[in-house]
Amino acid sequence: MVHSTSLVHHNNSFVFSFDSKASHNQSYSLFKRLPHSASLPSSSSPYGPSLLSSSSCCRVARVPTEPLELSPPAPEFNFYHEIARLKALCSKLASCNTLKEKLNVIDRDSRVRHFFGSHKNAGFSRVLASLNLCSEDLFLLKCLIAAGQEHVLSLGFQLGETEMNSTTSSIKSALYALAEMIENLDVYNGNGSAGFGKTHMALEDEEIRDLKKLVETLGEIERFYDCIGGIIGYQIRMLEFLVQKMCEKQNINWSQHINEVEECQFLEIHAPKGINLSEDTEYASQAAIWGIEGLPDLGEIYPLGGSADRLGLVDPNTGECLPAAMLPYCGRTLLENLIRDLQAREFLYFKLYQKQCITPVAIMTSSAKNNHEHITSLCERFSWFGRGRSTFQLFEQPLVPVVGAEDGQWLVTKPFKPLSKPGGHGVIWKLAYDKGIFKWFYLHGRKGATVRQVSNVVAATDLTLLALAGIGLRQGKKLGFASCKRNSGATEGINVLMEKKNLDGNWEYGVSCIEYTEFDKFGIVDGPHPPKSLQADFPANTNILYVDLPSAELVGSSNGENSLPGMVLNTKKQIVYEDHFGRQHSVSGGRLECTMQNIADNYSNTYSSRCYNGVEDKLDTFIVYNERRRVTSSAKRKRKHGDKSFHQTPDGSLLDILRNAHDLLSQCDIKLPEIEANEKYADSGPPFLIFLHPGLGPLWEVTRQKFYGGSISKGSELQIEVAEFLWRNVQLDGSMIVVAKNVMGSLKDNESGESILHYGQRCGRCKLQNVKVLNEGIDWTYGGNTYWKHDVQRSEALKIILHGNAEFEATNVVLQGNHVFEVPDGYKLKITSGSTGLATQLDPIEQSMMDNGSWHWDYKIIDNHIQLELVES
Structure with missing residues (x-):
């Protein structure tokens, strides 16, 4: 018997093809999310020809196969018997109307009877009785046991195949187990007999807390997953998935083993x-x-x-x-x-x-x-x-x-x-x-x-x-x-247009997605694709x-x-x-x-x-x-030292933020250094740092009207934390940081004593016109810089700090070296060129301008675009 799977390009479509010598009364399930009562047609189905005539799609079709003999799991465990047993139990529990009825059903389960009937678990039974657990808590623990997870309740160490990777580790594990058994030996358990393990002893406080926490967790699972059968239903789904994955590796029809028949249906993805x-x-x-x-x-x-x-x-x-x-x-x-x-x-x-x-x-x-x-x-x-x-x-x-x-x-x-x-x-x-x-x-x-x-x-x-x-x-x-x-090889799914034909002859359509973990089910190969291939289009x-x-x-x-x-x-x-x-x-x-x-x-x-x-x-x-x-750039994983890949790391997402800043400001006739491929910066910092508060827009057509002209040199740093801002012909070579305490408004207490942000009131404001900023800026040689955190060492910087509704204006000046301008609430600071250097003028803001400032941007919608006008008070 030979089975093969191939992805064939046919009429501008991707067709998933399965080759086997099989009878037509058997089918193979590919699409996990189809209802359990549905199946795809055999190759003789009248729906088959329409699949090949479709264009620009991926086809997932059920075709006949002959079941292969699955290599049996470990002798002590049979997935199919266990799934059948749990499904029967789940069905019985679902028909119960009261907790008492559920307890009667669960008590008749073979695993539960064996657990509580075993002499070695007698001590644990007494412990449960001493804790005065309610009937609901006992039911949850019995569900755990019925689901085949009694080892969770074990107080002694259990050896298993996964722990015994070598003879040496096996010996060590045995010694660990023996040491714990000796440590926990209870010579007299109250019934005149000797026993091993803490199950014959009173639980320690920490163990009681852990047991209660376990019951609480089981309760959450039982309640939340009630729609699939609670704890038992959760375990059924897990076992079905595990069987399905084993069968997929061997091209076996797993649904036949768990007695599920699916209705005839086919699917295309576009x-x-x-x-x-x-x-x-x-x-x-x-x-x-x-x-x-x-x-x-x-x-x-x-x-x-x-x-x-x-x-x-x-x-x-x-x-x-x-x-x-x-x-x-x-x-x-x-x-x-x-x-x-x-x-x-x-x-x-x-x-x-x-x-x-x-x-x-x-x-x-x-x-x-x-x-x-x-x-x-x-x-x-x-x-x-x-x-x-x-x-x-x-x-x-x-x-x-x-x-x-x-x-x-x-x-x-x-x-x-x-x-x-x-x-x-x-x-x-x-x-x-x-x-x-x-x-x-x-x-x-x-x-x-x-x-x-x-x-x-x-x-x-x-x-x-x-x-x-x-x-x-x-x-x-x-x-x-x-x-x-989509970036090839990214741990992200794809969006697709689903097309299905049902047995009643109707067609279903919807935009959905396929997770990257499910690509194998669809024959989707993750990796580089030719530019004109359909998979590159998803x-x-x-x-x-x-x-x-x-x-x-x-x-x-x-x-x-x-x-x-x-x-x-x-x-x-x-x-x-x-x-x-x-x-x-x-x-x-x-x-x-x-x-x-x-x-x-x-x-x-x-x-x-x-x-x-x-x-x-x-x-x-x-x-x-x-x-x-x-749209997307994620900080999902830590970049390891020496790793050349920036994908989904904070370092890589920072570069995308800087690329966006470059795209935005270059449209404002501001000259900036180009940002090259990520690999260029594997051993160095980015070409510049620019962080703009989203309140400046957030729409770029709004932000663009606040910036115009000038340049930002390589190695410079720009941070703007103020929404009411004007940049006209500013040349930056070094670091410039503008921070307003009231970026978009001010806080006022409400009737409940909570501080609520009131937009547009008493904002900080900053105007920069024909200004040249020159300083040493960031020390790019400092090894402790973490650029994505914006945690850097600076040699010099221009800092403008605006408290409350403070305003700052600089016109026709060169600001060279290290400067800190801190403007108090209620004041306006003007910087101009003087005869001996900089001329500074600090004046209180007029009372009538305290809320709205001496100037502001007026926003209007004209022909579906937002236009700004600078209004002087």
């Missing part, structure tokens, strides 16, 4: 069409205006619950592992950067409409690395960023157990402590429904929301987010993607979304698998952990993860006939494109 914001600039401007107008109808959603292990972020003072949101990036944490971007859009709304708009922000956290506590503490430390506590809603996602790929066993770091990690950002929709987030948004009058991840530091560049939300709101869409060209999934809130709530409340979109098991990365003996382990494994962007799979549109051109315009889902560095 490169989706959408608006290119960098090309159709007029429409892009119109869409951005829609987004600004619609800001009072929008919320913001941040999925911050991930563990971000690849960053290796550690608190330098405590050594504690930190979540990605706490990464110090460009002088502030990533979470602070998200809020700055949001406030810049709100400031733009204020400047256009003279109205205060505070967007409600929902943040999904987790307990991984004390994520929830760190984020809460950060928000409190910054007084909720001048937005008020009521405009934030933090909701914590449950942690889920990590299983080993060989046998589906939960990995354990110590007794009662399974290794657990967040279950992916796709849990956000069900969790938001469970925690009342949708209702909270409605109470704030919101209809839609934008979603972005904390590690993507360029998502709010120019008009991408505003245009995405504007189109979604204006056209009544349910879901939108912001996308761009754009990147960036996880920048627009969502219609009522539509998302329907999915989250569906009480079925649909509420957990895009369930996947990624076993491609080794799981590294430490057991309670301090030994390091690295094993193949993973946990059940959901992908938030695959909520799109719930929004397909159905048509009675096949659609060919322009179908995207009719769909509830849509996609917009922009230049990659204006």
Whole structure:
């Protein structure tokens, strides 16, 4: 028997072809996300010819194969028997109406009977009785045992194949085990008999806490994953995924082994069409205006619950592992950067409409690395960023157990402590429904929301987010993607246009995505492709979304698998952990993860006939494109010393920020050094540093009207932290830092005593006209510089610090050497050329100008563009 798989280019399509000698009554499942009751047609299906006649698509079709004999798992464990047993148990539990009925069912399970009937577990049973656990807690522990994970409750050390990698390690493990058994020997256990292990002893306080925490975690899993069967259902899905992955390696029809028959269906994936914001600039401007107008109808959603292990972020003072949101990036944490971007859009709304708009922000956290506590503490430390506590809603996602790929066993770091990690950002929709987030948004009058991840530091560049939300709101869409060209080899998925034909003859279409971990299922080879190949046309999934809130709530409340979109098991990365003996382990494994962007799979549109051109315009889902560095550049992983690759590192994303700054300022007739390929800077710093506060725009057409003329020399540093700013013919050779304490407004206490940022009131202001700045600037030879943190050593710098509503003006001057101009609140400092050098004039601001300043930018919308006018008071 010979089976082969190939990716064949046919009629401008990619066709996934499977060759086998097989009978036509057997089929092979390729597309994991198809319903379990669905299957693709055999090669004799009448749908087959239409596949080959389609153009510009990838085809995934079910064709007949003959099952091969799967190499059996380890003798002590049979995946298929275990899945069948757990499914039968899950079905029985689902039919129960009360907890008492569920306990009666679980008590009859063979594993539970064996565990509590075993003499060696008698001590543990007495321990449970002594803890006075309630019936619900006992049910959770019995579910754990029924799921085949009784080893989580073991108080003694267990030897396993994964620990015994060599004879030497086996001997050491045996000695460890023997030492613990002797240490925990209880000569008299109260019944007149000797026994080993702490199961015959009273638990220590720490162990009691761990046991209670385990019960709490099990309760979260049981409640949150109730839509798939709770703890038992979670384990079923994990085992099914593991079997599927084993079968995929051997081209075996795994569905036959677990007795699942899928309906006949076929699928094609196309490169989706959408608006290119960098090309159709007029429409892009119109869409951005829609987004600004619609800001009072929008919320913001941040999925911050991930563990971000690849960053290796550690608190330098405590050594504690930190979540990605706490990464110090460009002088502030990533979470602070998200809020700055949001406030810049709100400031733009204020400047256009003279109205205060505070967007409600929902943040999904987790307990991984004390994520929830760190984020809460950060928000409190910054007084909720001048937005008020009521405009934030933090909701914590449950942690889920990590299983080993060989046998589906939960990995354990110590007794009662399974290794657990967040279950992916796709849990956000069900969790938001469970925690009342949708209702909270409605109470704030919101209809839609934008979603972005904390590690993507360029998502709010120019008009991408505003245009995405504007189109979604204006056209009544349910879901939108912001996308761009995909970098070959990147750990990111692709956006696709799904096309399906159902058994009833109807056709389904929708823009969705395929995660990079699922490429193998589609025969998608990740790597360089010819420029004209179809796979090069599939754009990147960036996880920048627009969502219609009522539509998302329907999915989250569906009480079925649909509420957990895009369930996947990624076993491609080794799981590294430490057991309670301090030994390091690295094993193949993973946990059940959901992908938030695959909520799109719930929004397909159905048509009675096949659609060919322009179908995207009719769909509830849509996609917009922009230049990659204006859409996505992530700080996801730590760049190791000597690593030449900058991909998805803070170093690489900084270079993209600088490229954006170059693109923006060069359009203002400002001369700047070119930025070369990343490899050029593997052993050196970037050619310059430029950090512009988003309040200067955030739309580039706004920022461009505040800058004009001059130059920025190689090795220079420019930091502008003020929104009311004017640059005219400034030449910078060195470092210039302008910082306003009131960038976009001032804080005022509300009735509850909270400090609220009021946009446009008592802002700092700075004008620079015909100014030359010359100083030594950054010491680029200093080895301690960390450019992406904006942590650098300077020899000299020009610093302008504006307190409150302070103003600074410099005209026709050369500012050479080290200078610090600190202007107090309520004053205006003017710098001009004097007979003996610089002439300075510090005057109080007139009382009538205290709120709005002696000058300001007036914003107006004219022909779908924003035009600024400098107004002198």
